[in-house]
Amino acid sequence: MNSSRRDFIRSVALGSTAALLGLSNHAYASGKRVVVIGGGSGGATAARYLRLFDPTLQVTLIEPQKRYRSSLMSGEVLIGTREASTLLFDYLKLSQLGIKLVTDRVISIDSEQSTIKTQQGDEFSYDRCIISPGIDFQWSAIDGYNQEITQQFPHAWRGGEQLITLKKQLTSMHDGGNIIISIPKPPYRCPSAPYERASLMAYYLQQHKPKSKVIILDANSTFDNQRGFKKVWRKYPIERISAEEVTAFDASNKRVTTHSGQQIKADIINIIPPQKAGKIAATAGLVDESGWCPVNLITFESHLKNNIHVIGDAAAIGEMSKLASSANAQGKVCAAAVVALLNGESLNPVPLIETSYAIIGPTAAISRGAVFKPTKGGETLTLIADSLKAKKTKRYPLREFYNAHSWYNNITRDIFG
Numbered sequence: 001m002n003s004s005r006r007d008f009i010r011s012v013a014l015g016s017t018a019a020l021l022g023l024s025n026h027a028y029a030s031g032k033r034v035v036v037i038g039g040g041s042g043g044a045t046a047a048r049y050l051r052l053f054d055p056t057l058q059v060t061l062i063e064p065q066k067r068y069r070s071s072l073m074s075g076e077v078l079i080g081t082r083e084a085s086t087l088l089f090d091y092l093k094l095s096q097l098g099i100k101l102v103t104d105r106v107i108s109i110d111s112e113q114s115t116i117k118t119q120q121g122d123e124f125s126y127d128r129c130i131i132s133p134g135i136d137f138q139w140s141a142i143d144g145y146n147q148e149i150t151q152q153f154p155h156a157w158r159g160g161e162q163l164i165t166l167k168k169q170l171t172s173m174h175d176g177g178n179i180i181i182s183i184p185k186p187p188y189r190c191p192s193a194p195y196e197r198a199s200l201m202a203y204y205l206q207q208h209k210p211k212s213k214v215i216i217l218d219a220n221s222t223f224d225n226q227r228g229f230k231k232v233w234r235k236y237p238i239e240r241i242s243a244e245e246v247t248a249f250d251a252s253n254k255r256v257t258t259h260s261g262q263q264i265k266a267d268i269i270n271i272i273p274p275q276k277a278g279k280i281a282a283t284a285g286l287v288d289e290s291g292w293c294p295v296n297l298i299t300f301e302s303h304l305k306n307n308i309h310v311i312g313d314a315a316a317i318g319e320m321s322k323l324a325s326s327a328n329a330q331g332k333v334c335a336a337a338v339v340a341l342l343n344g345e346s347l348n349p350v351p352l353i354e355t356s357y358a359i360i361g362p363t364a365a366i367s368r369g370a371v372f373k374p375t376k377g378g379e380t381l382t383l384i385a386d387s388l389k390a391k392k393t394k395r396y397p398l399r400e401f402y403n404a405h406s407w408y409n410n411i412t413r414d415i416f417g
């Protein structure tokens with residue numbers, strides 16, 4: 001296809017995306033400044049779509065890492081069916097789109113002055129700011145568990161080095177050793193991911209260490225898509241103890257204690273800690289007593305600070321799951337809202353779609369798709385469609401396995417270009 005035809009198709013597609021997101025035949029905001037904090041699933045999407053919707057905007061993306069380390073598909077890396085390098089994404093395409101990239105960490109946001117300060121001492125002014133800093137952990141929730149100890153007992157909930165450490169622990173564990181995975185109460189990042197991790201680790205044990213098993217200590221009594229998971233667990237060395245929250249951790253004896261007083265030892269202890277919004281959101285005064293950032297669910301503007309929008313895991317989004325697909329959807333809606341607001345336009349509520357895939361075996365996956373509609377004033381989200389209710393055919397796990405891989409390729413392209 002020649003480039004003018006490609007450009008034409010792209011501009012038609014972009015025009016319909018803009019229209020779907022409620023943007024009129026949008027006027028351009030003539031050089032207004034938008035600073036995006038965090039170049040992950042939400043932030044990179046927002047930065048990219050801001051420039052696509054309005055090429056006159058000055059968009060700056062501040063992110064401390066040169067390359068983003070995805071957690072999507074990280075389960076496959078854990079069991080050795082995917083290369084870790086396929087989880088890395090750089091920001092080249094975003095910079096080619098005219099986005100100014102700053103490799104630095106934001107340390108403060110002054111919402112009165114509309115300025116941002118970074119660790120290296122630079123200051124940035126904005127007309128609107130979008131922040132998508134992801135998650136932080138509630139370090140005081142489990143007695144004896146802290147940030148330092150995660151070098152040795154990785155949660156691996158933000159990808160990167162910890163994922164590789166956990167993988168090494170799995171491959172080097174003796175046959176007959178046990179693994180504990182502890183799951184916190186919601187909300188936490190990617191509700192199905194702990195169960196996906198348990199499934200894949202159990203599958204790996206079945207293949208390589210048949211005397212070993214995975215023990216799930218789950219603070220929850222039920223979980224999303226549990227019928228799908230439980231079906232496959234019948235074949236795996238896996239035991240789930242439900243409604244049993246880990247309250248204490250003894251690193252030297254490799255032992256956890258639960259709230260009912262059970263003490264369980266294991267060779268690998270993978271505690272997924274209770275979570276809250278990324279630290280900079282709290283420092284900037286964007287977080288309420290829930291630990292997350294209350295926002296208007298049409299514009300994603302903070303209820304606590306004017307002209308700052310919060311998207312992704314850090315935002316309080318009711319029943320919508322904390323997922324890359326949610327962050328991606330919010331990034332586009334928020335970019336459209338920012339362009340509209342900078343032009344003095346109003347916006348109608350736009351439905352938000354989440355999609356999540358859980359790989360549960362070498363060629364099997366299960367999925368969930370849900371659609372949420374914001375109320376007229378953007379106060380709450382209402383679930384209007386849920387794929388969990390749809391009937392599943394025999395071929396469903398294999399089909400979803402292939403869908404999961406093509407979804408991963410598509411969504412990462414949509415986020416990073």
Ligand SMILES: Cc1cc2nc3c(=O)[nH]c(=O)nc-3n(C[C@H](O)[C@H](O)[C@H](O)COP(=O)(O)OP(=O)(O)OC[C@H]3O[C@@H](n4cnc5c(N)ncnc54)[C@H](O)[C@@H]3O)c2cc1C
Pocket residue numbers: 037038039040041042043062063064065068070071072073074075104105106107132133134135156157158159189190193278279280311312313314322323324325326327355356357358
């Ligand atoms: C094991 C696992 C599997 C998962 N699988 C899926 C899946 O299959 N499908 C799915 O949709 N989701 C999945 N997720 C969830 C998904 O990874 C997150 O929901 C998503 O990445 C959230 O996007 P975000 O933008 O909020 O945060 P992130 O993607 O984490 O991005 C936050 C960014 O902000 C940056 N940052 C933080 N603080 C600052 C600061 N002070 N200054 C500047 N930058 C800062 C960070 O460096 C980071 O790059 C999974 C998660 C896990 C843990």
